[in-house]
Amino acid sequence: xxxxxxxxxxxESGGSTNNAQQSGEKKDVGDRIAGFLNKKEGGKLSxxxxxxxxxxxxxxxxxxxxxxxxxxxxx
Numbered sequence: 416x417x418x419x420x421x422x423x424x425x426x427e428s429g430g431s432t433n434n435a436q437q438s439g440e441k442k443d444v445g446d447r448i449a450g451f452l453n454k455k456e457g458g459k460l461s462x463x464x465x466x467x468x469x470x471x472x473x474x475x476x477x478x479x480x481x482x483x484x485x486x487x488x489x490x
Contacts (some may be wrong), residue, residue, distance in 0.1 A: 445469040445489040 442450070449465045460468075473489040476482075 443469075443486075443488060443490050445473065 446466060446469050449469050450462070453460050453465055469489060473484050477484060
């Protein structure tokens with residue numbers, strides 16, 4: 416868990432630059448985790464594809480459980 420917190424801290428402090436950050440949109444925790452996993456797997460997906468995937472996962476979770484996801488985790 417400490418490794419995830421450390422990774423999240425790097426992303427917030429500007430450890431990497433991407434389209435979402437350039438447009439003023441901050442990456443949420445779900446996007447950072449997806450980006451981390453994508454990087455570990457060879458970086459085959461673009462930031463836009465990752466954003467779409469995490470948004471879809473959030474929508475499916477909310478539909479299945481009826482609970483909203485905290486905006487800190489996914490917006």
